[in-house]
Amino acid sequence: KVKNAVNFISDFEHMMTEEARRRGCDGVVCGHIHKAEMREINGVLYCNDGDWVESLTALAEDFDGKLHLIHWRNRLSSPMNLGGILEELPAADSLPA
Structure with a gap:
């Protein structure tokens, strides 16, 4: 089952980036696949914000x-304490949009 899930996610990522390329888009932004990441797939930026929970x-x-x-x-003093959130903004992984 795990192998099937991994294959499904990989197929989804490639399918979405190929569709973005076909439509002339620079990238894809999606979420809720639990692995948050930003990477290029065949020259198209793939961004997944993971899940907040x-x-x-x-x-x-x-x-x-x-x-x-x-x-x-590991950046917030408590997950429920969102006060001062801008001061706690971490250094981020980034790619040009």
Whole structure:
């Protein structure tokens, strides 16, 4: 079952990036597949924000238009304490959008 799930996710990622390429898009943004990541697949940017409940990850765009994958798990003093969230913004993984 695990191998089937891994194959399904890989097929989904490649199918989405190929469709983006066919339509002339630079990338794909999706979520809820639990592995948060940003990577290029055949020259198309694939972004998945994962899920907030288990992985505490999110995608954010900065003022320069770059997308960042934010990992909050060890950045917040408490998952329920969101006060001062901007001051706790972590250094992010980023790729040009």
